[in-house]
Amino acid sequence: MIEINGDRLLADLRALSRIGARDGGGISRTAFSAEDILARRWYRDRCQEAGLKLTFDGLGNMTAHHPDDEGRTPAVWSGSHIDTVPNGGPLDGAYGTLAALECLRRITEEGLPLARPVRALVFTDEEGNYGHLFGSYGLVNGYRAEDLAGMVGRDGDRLIDTWQDFPFRSEQPITPLDPATVAGFIELHIEQGPKLELAGLDIGVVSSIVGLGGGRMEFRGRADHAGTTPMPLRADALQAAADFLTTLPQLAAKVSDAAVATCGILRLSPDAANVVPERAVCTLDLREPSRAGIVALHAAVETTAREVAERHGVDVVWEPDQIIDPTPMDAGKQQAIRDACDAHGFSRQDMPSGAGHDSQNLATITPTGMIFVPSHEGRSHCPVEYTDPEQLVRGANVLLTTLLSLAS
């Protein structure tokens, strides 16, 4: 059985992790930033060394392939992203991107005759500075000029200004990809959660990417002087919000063991130390593997918030986000991944992905599968993101075996 070059993959991961590295160990490579350009140049140089050709589309999504495979379709795709969240870690995206490149290098080195060519992909702005899963969404669905014109990054910069003269973007029209050109997509990724490590397993075979709900829960009370208003006469929006927030763990547990409910942003107004809060706005993130579960979570937070608000004598306004449906992974691809694990003798389990990935978009046009490796303590999107090097090599070998089975 052919295997990847583990030392080369790990060296590549170390090299890429130095691009955008910050004091304190974090990495910042925002899409279209100077760091993104440096990282892409480095990736292009790796492709050139390996005799691979690199092309890019109008969104900056990049594809590496062997020159002999130019125009050969349908192709088996694998890849991920190299942009990071601000002060992120060395593995999220980078691991799946460089493992796909390593698989393509090994296939090229071995000169294997394959029924279908394999391509290594790098998707733009997976972390969504300009749009949710920006590059893979546009690849699959296209964008209208007015959509792009309205996109603004977290620093307030307009996409269409920022990507002017970006050297890894072509003049290619931004229209939906022809699904007939793709024979399947496999993404390797760190779990970003603690389940595999806790279970002591090598590999997660992703069954589905969980659905995403949530929204804006605003409690509206009355601003009063913090010194002169007796406690029983207050309509304190934060007291209501706090009471509501303490119920989130139970509300999630009632729906399922896999359901999660998070408030990561809470805004008060008038936001003054000596004024009873008039408004408290909670931004909720609700996830569950089934659409029915998310619908149930939406209903539960709304009902509970209304009860709490009534008890506190405040009003509540619930503005739910549109639900993003769970994305099941292709049954055939899941089986191919299981078979690859078993061929290598690696332990595994099926599991949902709690995080969103480019695979969500690819799954709408081609049979898609995802492979997880353990994340130490489940930490991700932060400098301490870590996976044991042996596990990184195991995951890449499962990817290679899976791609070879799909390409044969």
Added chain:
Amino acid sequence: MIEINGDRLLADLRALSRIGARDGGGISRTAFSAEDILARRWYRDRCQEAGLKLTFDGLGNMTAHHPDDEGRTPAVWSGSHIDTVPNGGPLDGAYGTLAALECLRRITEEGLPLARPVRALVFTDEEGNYGHLFGSYGLVNGYRAEDLAGMVGRDGDRLIDTWQDFPFRSEQPITPLDPATVAGFIELHIEQGPKLELAGLDIGVVSSIVGLGGGRMEFRGRADHAGTTPMPLRADALQAAADFLTTLPQLAAKVSDAAVATCGILRLSPDAANVVPERAVCTLDLREPSRAGIVALHAAVETTAREVAERHGVDVVWEPDQIIDPTPMDAGKQQAIRDACDAHGFSRQDMPSGAGHDSQNLATITPTGMIFVPSHEGRSHCPVEYTDPEQLVRGANVLLTTLLSLAS
């Protein structure tokens, strides 16, 4: 019994309320702003009409007196402030300032022979844009040049830049006032709370200004991915903070009926919708009429926060502010105010002030009293701040009668 000119007082309140008026009914007259200059010009013109002389000190505190009383001490003082919070109401400060002026005008008109002269005061920046009760604090304690050099307003402007060329500030040295020049201070103010209105009473005789405690309660958990981290494995700082905040009403009630505990500012980090909060910092405002009560409140919030943090598996750091002691009002002045109420046949009750006032500073050097009138629904520091005009006139008459008894 001589009375104030109610129509004139109410007309003055209406006129002053137009200076700094904003769309939506709010009033913004920050200390040393252009609106502050306009308001002071208007006040100076009223003094000139009434044949009164206006002087100002190095901080912009202003004193109106009859020219014949130049240099006569000790004098009976009354007054308040004309600066407002951003988008404040028409009565906080303005009422006590204009009622003191009206009293001085009536005394002048009547040509009453008084043992001690009466002076009407306007204190600078009571709302504390540059420092807590800025003008009255400096009047009583003085400021060092380095204190003033470090003061910055909420918009980031340095005091010593902002007050350059301010036309209502003299070159007088900023040193503590000689207490021998003051024979007592009486401040008339709206209650800014609902107690008098709920009790159906005309006048509050302030027994003390409550003490002020509080501080910064920081819960420190762990930032985790909101999609991939199971609920039981989280160390969510906001869950701990919410649990803690819901206990504030009980903690205050255990100390006394008058105790209040407020969290008006809450900051999360990393403050991202899809990340479990790592830190939640609550800014607490704790008030009680006795020092022992504030000490008990400080102890209660700390103990409870530690229990809650342990239950949630997070750390907590409590950084208490220095306690500002309660300020008792002078017994003799309280009695003079009660007697004035009774002379007019107005109903009254003794009560603490939950809000801070310039009287706190004056009380450290001279016997001080405060008179409250009802605030409709207890609303203050906002555009709907309102007191029935008849009640405003009653309060001013109590002030006049009290000042006359102190000056006789």
